[in-house]
Amino acid sequence: MDVLKKVPVREQDAKERAANFSEVCLGYNEEEAREEASRCINCKNAQCVKGCPVAINIPAFIEQVKNGDTAEAYRIISESSALPAVCGRVCPQESQCEGKCIRGIKGDPISIGKLERFVADWAREQGLKPEGASEKKGKKVAVIGSGPAGLTCAGDLARMGYDVTIFEALHEPGGVLVYGIPEFRLPKKDVVAKEIENVKALGVKIETNVVIGKSVTIDQLISDEGFDAVFIGSGAGLPKFMGIPGENANGVFSANEYLTRSNLMKAFDENSNTPIMKSRKVAVVGGGNVAMDAARTALRLGAEVHIVYRRSEEELPARVEEVHHAREEGIIFDLLTNPTEIISDEKGWVTGMKCIRMELGEPDASGRRRPVEIPGSEFLMELDTVIMSLGTSPNPLISSTTEGLETNKWKCIVADEADGKTTKEGVYAGGDAVTGAATVILAMGAGKAAAKGIDEYLSR
Amino acid sequence: MYRIVKKKELTANIFLMDVEAKRVAENCQPGQFVIVRTDEEGERIPLTICDYDREKGTVTIVFQCVGAATKLMAGLNEGEGFRDFVGPLGRPSEMIGEPIEELKKKKLLFVAGGVGAAPVYPQVKWLHENGIDADVIVGSKTKELLILEKEMEEVAGNLYVTTDDGSYGRSGMVTQTLKDLVAEGKQYDLCVAIGPMIMMKFVCLLTKELNIPTIVSLNPIMVDGTGMCGACRVTVGGEVKFACVDGPEFDGHQVNFDEAMRRQQIYKTEEGRALLKLQEGDTHHGGCGNCTA
Numbered sequence: 025m026d027v028l029k030k031v032p033v034r035e036q037d038a039k040e041r042a043a044n045f046s047e048v049c050l051g052y053n054e055e056e057a058r059e060e061a062s063r064c065i066n067c068k069n070a071q072c073v074k075g076c077p078v079a080i081n082i083p084a085f086i087e088q089v090k091n092g093d094t095a096e097a098y099r100i101i102s103e104s105s106a107l108p109a110v111c112g113r114v115c116p117q118e119s120q121c122e123g124k125c126i127r128g129i130k131g132d133p134i135s136i137g138k139l140e141r142f143v144a145d146w147a148r149e150q151g152l153k154p155e156g157a158s159e160k161k162g163k164k165v166a167v168i169g170s171g172p173a174g175l176t177c178a179g180d181l182a183r184m185g186y187d188v189t190i191f192e193a194l195h196e197p198g199g200v201l202v203y204g205i206p207e208f209r210l211p212k213k214d215v216v217a218k219e220i221e222n223v224k225a226l227g228v229k230i231e232t233n234v235v236i237g238k239s240v241t242i243d244q245l246i247s248d249e250g251f252d253a254v255f256i257g258s259g260a261g262l263p264k265f266m267g268i269p270g271e272n273a274n275g276v277f278s279a280n281e282y283l284t285r286s287n288l289m290k291a292f293d294e295n296s297n298t299p300i301m302k303s304r305k306v307a308v309v310g311g312g313n314v315a316m317d318a319a320r321t322a323l324r325l326g327a328e329v330h331i332v333y334r335r336s337e338e339e340l341p342a343r344v345e346e347v348h349h350a351r352e353e354g355i356i357f358d359l360l361t362n363p364t365e366i367i368s369d370e371k372g373w374v375t376g377m378k379c380i381r382m383e384l385g386e387p388d389a390s391g392r393r394r395p396v397e398i399p400g401s402e403f404l405m406e407l408d409t410v411i412m413s414l415g416t417s418p419n420p421l422i423s424s425t426t427e428g429l430e431t432n433k434w435k436c437i438v439a440d441e442a443d444g445k446t447t448k449e450g451v452y453a454g455g456d457a458v459t460g461a462a463t464v465i466l467a468m469g470a471g472k473a474a475a476k477g478i479d480e481y482l483s484r
Numbered sequence: 485m486y487r488i489v490k491k492k493e494l495t496a497n498i499f500l501m502d503v504e505a506k507r508v509a510e511n512c513q514p515g516q517f518v519i520v521r522t523d524e525e526g527e528r529i530p531l532t533i534c535d536y537d538r539e540k541g542t543v544t545i546v547f548q549c550v551g552a553a554t555k556l557m558a559g560l561n562e563g564e565g566f567r568d569f570v571g572p573l574g575r576p577s578e579m580i581g582e583p584i585e586e587l588k589k590k591k592l593l594f595v596a597g598g599v600g601a602a603p604v605y606p607q608v609k610w611l612h613e614n615g616i617d618a619d620v621i622v623g624s625k626t627k628e629l630l631i632l633e634k635e636m637e638e639v640a641g642n643l644y645v646t647t648d649d650g651s652y653g654r655s656g657m658v659t660q661t662l663k664d665l666v667a668e669g670k671q672y673d674l675c676v677a678i679g680p681m682i683m684m685k686f687v688c689l690l691t692k693e694l695n696i697p698t699i700v701s702l703n704p705i706m707v708d709g710t711g712m713c714g715a716c717r718v719t720v721g722g723e724v725k726f727a728c729v730d731g732p733e734f735d736g737h738q739v740n741f742d743e744a745m746r747r748q749q750i751y752k753t754e755e756g757r758a759l760l761k762l763q764e765g766d767t768h769h770g771g772c773g774n775c776t777a
Binding site (some may be wrong): 196238263265275 | 495507508510511520525526527528552553567568569570571572573686708710711712713714715717718719724726741746747749750765
């Protein structure tokens with residue numbers, strides 16, 4: 025065995041998986057996991073832990089995998105994370121724990137994410153549950169949103185002994201884990217639902233179909249329903265469009281709509297009653313993880329799919345692994361290309377998209393080189409579907425109905441990074457509602473910090 | 485589960501249900517809508533609120549059985565319930581926020597087409613409870629399809645019923661009755677028109693000519709109903725709006741109805757398949773957002 029090389033993880037064959045919704049990555053078996061774990065040099069001053077937004081004791085759990093005590097490894101991870109099976113699958117480990125791994129200096133870093141996934145999956149198969157609080161605090165906390173921020177915050181507070189109720193606007197709990205990330209990256213029934221069950225096992229109650237700001241306001245929760253503190257983890261918000269001509273034509277969707285239909289409403293499944301457009305040729309505009317998810321979903325529904333992105337490969341905001349998987353499956357990348365108009369037929373159905381070629385100029389405010397149009401390079405892409413994946417802007421439902429809750433110039437809720445404290449007493453916030461669209465693990469980190477902040481506030 | 489405490493077939497294929505939904509009943513206002521789901525595999529169906537009882541904690545919905553999803557809804561009986569019932573969604577009617585004294589100075593007209601009588605009813609009722617009697621035109625294809633006539637009569641100032649085929653009340657489209665009323669000397673300061681998109685379009689064309697500001701309530705395709713998906717986008721005054729959070733009511737003279745009608749067609753074929761799966765050979769014209777009300 026070459027200690028510089030990681031144990032490769034088994035995946036579904038690219039051709040095969042391009043036509044199904046089963047999980048792409050198959051994960052390690054016990055033998056592979058132990059072999060990979062044995063590469064860990066158990067650093068005294070572990071850098072990987074510093075790279076983890078929820079500070080899992082990584083060397084300690086890997087040590088237990090090495091020893092074959094997976095139950096103990098699970099207990100160690102559960103101290104810090106309520107969603108290990110999710111994180112092992114969707115965290116950008118390459119820029120976090122694995123990015124800091126000392127092994128990574130000379131060779132491949134330890135596959136921490138895949139090991140975490142192995143431990144979490146094993147624990148689920150064994151029916152292991154995280155341990156709840158032994159003593160109750162007698163105080164009620166409302167958590168708004170059941171996505172990664174809310175679930176983490178709720179789980180941590182329940183473990184401390186608080187009486188926690190999560191309010192979810194949709195009919196299923198899970199937030200972006202359920203409506204956003206596709207089945208082939210994150211199985212819903214076997215992984216997400218089970219992790220939510222684990223959070224419930226800690227004593228957390230979940231009330232679905234409650235739109236905070238409409239069904240009930242935060243002020244009502246505090247004054248009428250006796251909640252002592254509130255955490256807002258309501259997520260990203262309203263999808264952005266480009267503002268180019270033709271964008272309301274039939275066949276132009278937001279990635280949010282497309283993914284929600286397929287993921288939450290299961291439109292990919294023949295038994296679902298929710299429709300999704302059967303496309304022949306699709307352009308997904310944007311280069312983030314959501315764009316990759318939408319593209320790979322459209323591909324599996326039988327379309328030829330192009331990613332249209334105005335910058336170059338290097339600037340693609342999506343994880344390298346996602347781009348790699350998308351390419352393997354046959355997604356075509358039209359980089360340095362920007363749409364200028366969507367063309368439709370006399371009945372309003374999309375027939376094409378006018379684009380212009382771009383080149384990179386001087387760096388802009390984001391530090392990335394600014395894409396500049398190349399004069400005279402316009403061309404027409406013939407297609408029947410365009411999926412806009414340009415990010416989101418905050419949903420004003422909560423901020424506009426909660427007195428004293430400040431937002432910044434981007435309309436995101438203002439909250440202290442260290443403890444999630446907002447400008448309203450007893451109200452905390454974290455995740456995309458505060459930062460704008462980011463990652464699952466960052467939202468979890470914020471949920472964790474806020475749980476600590478809320479505990480300090482309620483212990484005063 | 486959200487229990488159905490009352491179910492009534494108003495006329496062939498149009499149903500009224502009182503559903504237990506405490507949070508919605510407590511906080512809803514005329515003009516807002518709910519989203520319902522019958523079962524685990526069900527679509528999310530938006531329906532405008534027809535009435536509510538804050539004390540009993542019930543919300544009244546009215547829907548026409550037009551697609552696979554509404555057929556499943558119609559199959560539910562008293563004592564059974566919806567798996568999901570979420571709301572209130574959207575913004576309340578603008579008049580709810582206006583000072584009553586200001587409203588009293590205005591001559592108000594409501595125009596309801598078909599199942600549109602259901603969302604019109606709570607607004608007229610609210611005005612009535614606040615001492616304002618509005619005129620109401622209710623149009624339906626035939627006498628048999630007319631709904632909520634008695635209820636509307638109790639709360640409206642003047643009620644004008646018209647049927648397309650002349651089988652009851654006045655004869656012809658709602659626009660004809662509106663024209664006639666104005667010709668008879670009636671004057672209106674504000675019109676609220678709710679019904680099929682095509683009806684709202686023609687009412688707006690007419691009221692623009694007559695210089696009567698007009699509010700319409702749109703029911704485009706939507707999924708979540710909270711602003712997250714953007715399926716319900718409509719162009720109003722040249723700007724893109726999300727009907728679920730910016731609406732559902734808009735200035736009818738600014739709405740691009742042709743685009744809105746086109747966008748309702750997006751899933752027609754898929755919906756057709758869904759219905760065929762449920763019951764072969766039936767006709768349909770809705771689903772996933774644009775069924776009824």
